Amino acid sequence: MQPVNANERGAELVTLIERLTDDMKAAMKNKDKNRLTVIRMVRSSIKNKEIELKRPLTEDEALSVVAKEYKQHQDSLAEFVQANRDDLAEKARSEMAILKDYLPEPLTEEEVRRMVQEVIAQTGATSRADMKKVMTRLMPQVKGRADGKTVNRLVQESLQ
Structure with a gap:
């Protein structure tokens, strides 16, 4: 299952938060529990940041939240690998792959x-x-x- 493309709604640009909502609905329909869990986690983090700031997040701020989640998963992955916890490392890798769908293309x-x-x-x-x-x-x-x-x-x- 692919995330919703920004051009799928026609000429209007789809925000990250709208994309997460659309992808969450698609994950529910497709019974993709892993993707659904990750998307809910990101949406929850975004909502917590909005509560903290007492206002809706800008697109850049929402992207920062996703990047922070990705970085935390990277750090966890390193710890899991070091502790020889292959089960947790694999889970972190699969969640990172989903998070990566919401991040811009990395610079070389x-x-x-x-x-x-x-x-x-x-x-x-x-x-x-x-x-x-x-x-x-x-x-x-x-x-x-x-x-x-x-x-x-x-x-x-x-x-x-």
Whole structure:
């Protein structure tokens, strides 16, 4: 079962939250318990964030919630593998595959490296002392599409 494509509703753009709702209904119809559980978890996290902020989330904020869930699953997966819990590791992998459907296409390391060089040129950064200036400009551009640790490493390598 594929998630709802943004173009399936015609010309209007489907928000992440609408997509999650549509996919949840489809998962119920198809009796896909794993997908249904993951979607409910994400919707619950989004709802909790809305309650915390006392307002509806923007598309970027909702995407951040999904990215955070994905990152937590990555961390859990590493712990499960280290503890030789193959059953839990496999469950985490399958849930990560579902979460990945809701994240934008990740940037390659080469794309991030190119963006790092562009930001360094724009900011005039020359040393590690300028790292904060570069990271502040770069992170909004790669948010949800590149791992912060990778971005940090590439910036450090470029500012040596």
